Amino acid sequence: MSVFDDLVGQEPAVRELRSAAASAAEVLRGGSGAGMTHAWLFTGPPGSGRSVAARAFAAALQCPDLGCGECDACRHVLAGTHADVEVVRPSGLSYGVKDSRDLVLRAGSRPSGGRWQVVCFEDADRATEQAANVLLKAIEEPAPRTVWLLCAPSPEDLVLTIRSRCRLVTLRTPPSAAVAEVLVRRDGIDTDMAAFAARAAQGHIGRARRLATDAEARRRREEVLRIPLSLDGIGACLSAAAQLVEAAEGETNAAAGELDAAETAELRRALGEREGGKGLPRGSAAVLRDLEERQKSRTTRMRRDALDRALLDLASFYRDVLIVQAGSGIDLANADKEEEIRGVASGAAPETTLRRLEAIMECRERLEANANPLLAVEAMTVSLQFH
Amino acid sequence: MRGPRHGMLHGVERDYSLVLVVGEEDLLVDRAVADAVGTAREADPEADVHEVFGGSLAPGELAELAAPSLFGGRRVIVIRSAQDVAKGVLGEVTGYAKGLPPDVALVLVHAGGAKGKSLLDAVTQAGAHVITCPKVSKPSERVNFIRAEVRRAGGTITEDAARTLLDAVGNDLRELAGACGQLVSDTAGVVDGAAVARYHRGRAEVSGFTVADRAVEGRSADALEQLRWALTTGVSPVLITSALAQGLRSLSKVGSAPRNLRGPALARELGMPAWKVDRVRQQLRGWTGEGVARALKAVAEADAQVKGGGADPAYALERAIMEIAEARAFR
Numbered sequence: 001m002s003v004f005d006d007l008v009g010q011e012p013a014v015r016e017l018r019s020a021a022a023s024a025a026e027v028l029r030g031g032s033g034a035g036m037t038h039a040w041l042f043t044g045p046p047g048s049g050r051s052v053a054a055r056a057f058a059a060a061l062q063c064p065d066l067g068c069g070e071c072d073a074c075r076h077v078l079a080g081t082h083a084d085v086e087v088v089r090p091s092g093l094s095y096g097v098k099d100s101r102d103l104v105l106r107a108g109s110r111p112s113g114g115r116w117q118v119v120c121f122e123d124a125d126r127a128t129e130q131a132a133n134v135l136l137k138a139i140e141e142p143a144p145r146t147v148w149l150l151c152a153p154s155p156e157d158l159v160l161t162i163r164s165r166c167r168l169v170t171l172r173t174p175p176s177a178a179v180a181e182v183l184v185r186r187d188g189i190d191t192d193m194a195a196f197a198a199r200a201a202q203g204h205i206g207r208a209r210r211l212a213t214d215a216e217a218r219r220r221r222e223e224v225l226r227i228p229l230s231l232d233g234i235g236a237c238l239s240a241a242a243q244l245v246e247a248a249e250g251e252t253n254a255a256a257g258e259l260d261a262a263e264t265a266e267l268r269r270a271l272g273e274r275e276g277g278k279g280l281p282r283g284s285a286a287v288l289r290d291l292e293e294r295q296k297s298r299t300t301r302m303r304r305d306a307l308d309r310a311l312l313d314l315a316s317f318y319r320d321v322l323i324v325q326a327g328s329g330i331d332l333a334n335a336d337k338e339e340e341i342r343g344v345a346s347g348a349a350p351e352t353t354l355r356r357l358e359a360i361m362e363c364r365e366r367l368e369a370n371a372n373p374l375l376a377v378e379a380m381t382v383s384l385q386f387h
Numbered sequence: 388m389r390g391p392r393h394g395m396l397h398g399v400e401r402d403y404s405l406v407l408v409v410g411e412e413d414l415l416v417d418r419a420v421a422d423a424v425g426t427a428r429e430a431d432p433e434a435d436v437h438e439v440f441g442g443s444l445a446p447g448e449l450a451e452l453a454a455p456s457l458f459g460g461r462r463v464i465v466i467r468s469a470q471d472v473a474k475g476v477l478g479e480v481t482g483y484a485k486g487l488p489p490d491v492a493l494v495l496v497h498a499g500g501a502k503g504k505s506l507l508d509a510v511t512q513a514g515a516h517v518i519t520c521p522k523v524s525k526p527s528e529r530v531n532f533i534r535a536e537v538r539r540a541g542g543t544i545t546e547d548a549a550r551t552l553l554d555a556v557g558n559d560l561r562e563l564a565g566a567c568g569q570l571v572s573d574t575a576g577v578v579d580g581a582a583v584a585r586y587h588r589g590r591a592e593v594s595g596f597t598v599a600d601r602a603v604e605g606r607s608a609d610a611l612e613q614l615r616w617a618l619t620t621g622v623s624p625v626l627i628t629s630a631l632a633q634g635l636r637s638l639s640k641v642g643s644a645p646r647n648l649r650g651p652a653l654a655r656e657l658g659m660p661a662w663k664v665d666r667v668r669q670q671l672r673g674w675t676g677e678g679v680a681r682a683l684k685a686v687a688e689a690d691a692q693v694k695g696g697g698a699d700p701a702y703a704l705e706r707a708i709m710e711i712a713e714a715r716a717f718r
Binding site: 372376378385 | 625628629632636639640642643676677679680681683684686687688690691694695696
């Protein structure tokens with residue numbers, strides 16, 4: 001048993017992290033610890049386990065046995081409750097200057113457990129450029145026992161100045177057999193379902209688990225994969241787009257609404273609310289408004305992510321079409337839709353498929369740049385049909 | 388140029404030393420305050436006028452302002468934004484309202500919302516003369532306002548002319564009032580459509596939908612002109628791209644509706660008002676499905692540019708309009 005067990009198909013990275021953890025322990029004993037450094041950047045495609053890797057490495061740093069996975073330190077880190085491991089997971093649209101100033105302060109404190117003060121910044125690419133600049137100094141020369149672990153899809157997602165101060169750990173897309181294996185071992189999912197989910201999620205572990213465990217997620221995937229065959233005119237394109245956007249909103253609104261309501265109620269109680277909404281002190285309105293703003297930003301982020309997942313499913317369909325057209329014999333991600341895929345493949349040239357994939361990727365970029373979701377998706381469905 | 392200033396306050400046997408102006412329409416509020424101050428000045432041309440803001444009124448300040456001066460003149464105290472009066476001073480203000488010393492006139496300006504409601508009620512109960520100035524927000528209310536303004540300036544205006552003037556000048560009441568006064572003095576009293584057209588050309592406020600309508604009708608020169616107007620008068624580029632997209636969506640919706648449906652049944656099926664369906668049918672001439680597709684792509688590109696992908700939103704929009712015109716001609 002080891003904290004690195006959940007890191008699927010990343011043997012080279014695990015080797016590197018294990019030896020760094022050993023060097024870190026040497027530092028604690030007063031040695032030179034040449035293999036350890038104070039800033040790490042974990043990169044890899046979505047779902048490859050960047051945050052899992054960072055978390056496991058944090059546990060290995062805090063554990064006297066270099067990440068046994070069983071001691072209190074390991075458990076606390078993996079559960080996110082360790083006093084010397086600060087996990088930052090920006091849930092809003094971006095991570096701003098104010099947040100990062102607080103983070104710098106937190107990172108400067110001494111580890112209370114006597115080992116390392118670890119700051120694990122997931123989705124560091126969501127930090128704004130100004131926020132990144134605030135972090136710069138703290139990452140370059142942190143306090144002696146502070147370690148920064150940043151996660152981002154690719155090194156290019158961070159400003160050059162941050163990138164150059166970190167040691168890079170590159171994760172790869174895990175093979176679907178490895179993903180299926182971990183689903184069976186860890187989540188107790190049956191073999192067939194695990195194999196299907198792992199293939200459909202194309203190496204994205206979190207997504208694979210969701211597909212395997214959530215019937216609603218599977219239904220949404222079915223709906224998305226029906227789109228390529230349903231496009232037969234401008235009207236169909238627009239209604240497919242509307243359906244995609246509405247589905248993403250529907251998926252998000254319920255979850256976000258619950259989250260918001262619970263948070264708001266908790267804050268009101270903390271402010272001293274009594275029965276019937278009385279007893280809020282002066283100035284409460286501003287605090288509540290502040291929370292509301294953060295919630296709104298988070299809802300937009302969740303909606304955008306939901307839509308992005310649907311677009312990735314759609315892209316996987318055309319990826320399969322391209323594989324069939326090229327005759328390359330690689331496993332199809334959507335093997336259950338082979339007939340439809342072959343139909344589309346024989347009806348269009350590979351150039352068209354590439355153009356369609358490009359349209360999907362362009363739409364994703366536009367959504368990330370805050371474009372009107374419906375309009376961006378419409379332009380995409382229209383490009384899938386007319387070219 | 389203007390009519391008698393204090394007309395509405397004359398000839399009624401009432402004490403106007405306590406006046407409460409309620410509402411948020413700045414122009415009307417200012418007029419009401421000026422009227423009240425004018426009435427007091429009429430009684431005593433030497434009267435001292437003090438204006439204070441409710442939020443900055445300190446305890447004891449009101450007493451100081453109301454205290455008789457050495458020369459014994461009348462004092463007029465105007466409290467603006469009375470809803471902001473601090474709790475500690477509230478009692479003092481209502482106290483004065485209930486028992487005003489002779490030679491003191493108190494004018495309170497209150498926004499009328501829930502904030503500071505207790506003061507509003509107390510002053511009303513104290514027998515204040517209440518003048519309400521509600522926000523003028525509907526077009527029909529604005530037309531009525533224009534007609535009243537022209538009458539006030541001693542002229543007459545037809546309803547059509549009033550509408551034209553509203554289109555030309557925009558929604559700002561101060562500008563409208565100014566334009567009314569000017570028109571009456573320039574035309575010797577009778578303001579008709581021709582007079583409005585002579586002095587006011589073009590439209591002040593163009594919405595994104597006007598731009599979109601011209602664009603999908605293929606009148607790109609008109610559309611570009613309207614776009615310029617809209618941008619100069621401060622319509623957000625984002626609203627224009629969304630109006631363009633909306634226009635194209637309607638085209639596709641009406642264009643791909645079942646052929647056998649007509650009139651109200653069609654309107655019901657599409658979820659659009661009947662007049663809109665008729666207009667879109669007109670606009671649909673010259674469009675093909677593929678054309679709409681091209682146009683939508685162009686608008687989505689403009690949206691991305693407007694959201695920070697490009698340097699100049701105006702250029703991006705102009706280009707989108709040109710591309711919509713090209714897409715319409717596309718066969």
